[in-house]
Amino acid sequence: MTITHRLTTRLRSEVARALTGRSARPLEARGPRVSSGPVRPAGRSDSQAYSNSSSSSASQQASSSSSSGISSAWSDGVAAQAIFGSLGGVLILGFGGYLYHTWYKYSVLEKMAVAFEPGYDPVLVLNKASERVPNRPELSRPSYKSSLGAGSQDEAEAEEEAEDEERAEQITWIARREQELIDQIIHGQLAGQYWLITGPKGTGKFSLIADAMTRNQADGIAVCECSDNLEIFRLRLGKCLNFEYAEDYIGGLFSRRDPREGGPLVDIERALNKLEKVAVAYHTKNLRPLVLVFNNIHHLRQDEGSYSLLLQLQQRAESWSQAGIVTFVFCSDDHWPYALLKKNASRMSVLTVKDLTKQEAIRAMRSERIKLWGEARAADDPEIEAIWNLVGGRIAHLSACMKHKDMIHAAKLIIEREKQWLLSRIGLIVDCDDDVMDEQKWASASFLLMQALVKNADETAASQPDSVNHSHYPKGIPYSVARQVMTRTDFLSQLDHENMISIDTDYHIKPNSIVLLNVIRELCNEPDFQERLDSVLERIGDIESLGRTRELLWKSGKDGHGVMNIKIEDHRLV
The missing domain is CATH 3.40.50.300 (P-loop containing nucleotide triphosphate hydrolases)
Incomplete structure (x- = not known):
């Protein structure tokens, strides 16, 4: 602490001396130059010259002392001005930064409040x-071109x-x-x-x-x-x-930390x-x-x-x-x-x-056909009934059908598109190679679940006639039963993410839509479907059996006679 005080005191004295010398130097330059000895003017005696020189030196000393006092006082004022000016600048800068920071925090809340005002979203x-x-x-x-002329058209x-x-x-x-x-x-x-x-x-x-x-x-x-x-x-x-x-925020320009770190x-x-x-x-x-x-x-x-x-x-x-x-x-x-x-x-x-009910879907199709095509359809229109049986009450599918002149053709296109997409994801490959065994595991397990879903839907439609008025059937396969059918627990989440099945909050599993249910029913009712599914399951079992089998070769005798092959199989269930 003493060393710091000494250095500060010495620095202050050096600064004051420098300021004093800088201010006194111009005054000396403007004053008369004093010679080393008295100069006698012409026509005057030595005594007169000596008295004049002594009086002039005394006046010079008085003037120099007065000028040094003035310069010292001026230098002290400049230092004070510099100090107070610097302090004032720092205070103004700090106060301005505080005001900006306060205003910025207020503006952030005001801008966020604007996001919830009417008409902003x-x-x-x-x-x-x-x-x-x-x-x-x-x-x-x-759009369909008409056969009328240009003016009449x-x-x-x-x-x-x-x-x-x-x-x-x-x-x-x-x-x-x-x-x-x-x-x-x-x-x-x-x-x-x-x-x-x-x-x-x-x-x-x-x-x-x-x-x-x-x-x-x-x-x-x-x-x-x-x-x-x-x-x-x-x-x-x-x-x-x-x-x-x-x-x-402008203060972020002086921040060393990245806001996103x-x-x-x-x-x-x-x-x-x-x-x-x-x-x-x-x-x-x-x-x-x-x-x-x-x-x-x-x-x-x-x-x-x-x-x-x-x-x-x-x-x-x-x-x-x-x-x-x-x-x-x-x-x-x-x-x-x-x-x-x-x-x-x-x-x-x-x-x-959920999907629209049958009455809601019929009202929607009738109103949209009037609005888009000017067609007044009856409530028991056979085409509307056919559309309901093909695509159900899914709004996305109904909207795609109602915008086309031939609604049945549009519905069949939707079903065919869903069918090809489903086969591209879980299509069965008979006599598949071992490189695609994992994919075929997922496909075969998925079709086992699809068979169970179709069976459940048919049983529900037979036992509950009112269920035909709903696109979503009242009941589905419980989650626990689906796990047993697929023998895998990780496939259900992937099927749900692929929009092949739908899992509700009661943990019941249903087909994702009536369109997908019709596609699954069509695939499962093919004559050779069960044979292909059994073939894929058997092929997967054979490939896994090869992976669990070890073959040992035991030779006896110098001439190589008595060769015996021993196979060790692990009969663990897949």
């Missing part, structure tokens, strides 16, 4: 774009367009039985719980959510699309919440922390929770990173639903997110979106 823009399609039916259906098209627009104003899409409940969820009327909306692909889960958002202009609602890449999910969550993860989960946690403050303020003002929708969470990979993300979101969903400030809504086509969330769920409610 991009889903509304897409929904408005889709609403323009019914007013121009030619955009929704294939234009007039006919104009009249048809006017009629279609008039019908479009009178006819709307049918109301789904799940729409009322989803409206209450999305509008924030059901607080205290969070939701998992499941169902097979193409049942219209997100369409129900989009319709509910349109009714209140997405007031207090935000939607985030999930991805299999956590970094992309991080960016999408920031976009939906209008949060930049402090990447636009903690990984996407840390950034997602930062976004959720900001969302909590916004949700509390929103609940205080509007007395209802915010709604955050995570669509297609089955796109997440089944690995540790995705499991950690779902657990992180579920923890927030549990605490925020208890407080009533945020309602999380998860949408999934697969079963594995439900199995993962169910383990730690205490406030989770599940809604399963």
Whole structure:
């Protein structure tokens, strides 16, 4: 401490001396030059010259002393000004940085609050774009050239367009039985719980959510699309919440740490922390929770990173639903997110979106045929009945059929496409090579399950005649029975992910759709199907038996006589 004090004192003295010398040097340059001895002027005596020189030296000393005092005082003032100026600059810079930091934190919350204001969500823009399609039916259906002339054809098209627009104003899409409940969820009327909306692909889960958002202009609602890449999910969550993860913060220019070095989960946690403050303020003002929708969470990979993300979101969903400030809504086509969330769920409610019933499907086809083609179909129209038997009540398949002039031809194309896709995934190969044995294990086990599903569907249709009015049969094969049929437990999740089967929340397994059920029934009813399946199973058993067999060769005698072959087989079951 003493050495530091000495160095500081010496430095101050050197600076003061330098400033004093620098300020005194110009004054000396402007003063009269003093000679080494007195100079006698002409016409004066020595005594007079000596007295004059002594008086001049005295005056010079007085002037130099006064100038040194002035320069010392000036130098002391300059140093003080420099010190106070530097301190003032530092204080102003620090105060400005504090004001910017405070303003930035406030602006982050304000920007996130804008994400939940009415009319902000991009889903509304897409929904408005889709609403323009019914007013121009030619955009929704294939075009067919008419044999009329050019002028008459234009007039006919104009009249048809006017009629279609008039019908479009009178006819709307049918109301789904799940729409009322989803409206209450999305509008924030059901607080205290969070939701998992499941169902097979193409049942219209997100369409129900989009319709509910349109009714209140997405007031207090935000939607985030999930991805299999956590970094992309991080960016999408920031976009939906209008949060930049402090990447636009100017103070980050002087930071040595990379904001992303903690990984996407840390950034997602930062976004959720900001969302909590916004949700509390929103609940205080509007007395209802915010709604955050995570669509297609089955796109997440089944690995540790995705499991950690779902657990992180579920923890927030549990605490925020208890407080009533945020309602999380998860949408999934697969079963594995439900199995993962169910383990730690205490406030989770599940809604399963099913296919249309027969009455709903008939009303939908009649209204769409009038809107698109101007065809007034009766309720007992044989073509509509045939479409119901071919594709069932799956909205995606019905929509594809209704846009074509020949609906039956379109339905058969859908069935043929599904058939070829299924064979490309689990097609049987008779006398297969050992290199594809694992693939054939999956294919043969899958067809064993498909046979059981077809048998269960036929028995249900025979015992319950009312089941023909539902695309989803009341019962399916229990999960435990399916494991015994396939003799494998890891194949069921893959079949569900491939959209070949559907696993509901009651752990019953059904075909993914009526189209797929018809395809499976057609394949299983082929004359040589059972023979090919048995041949593949036998081939797999033979290949595995070769892998478990060891052959030993024992020779006795010098001349090689008495050769004996011994085979050792392990009779373990596959």
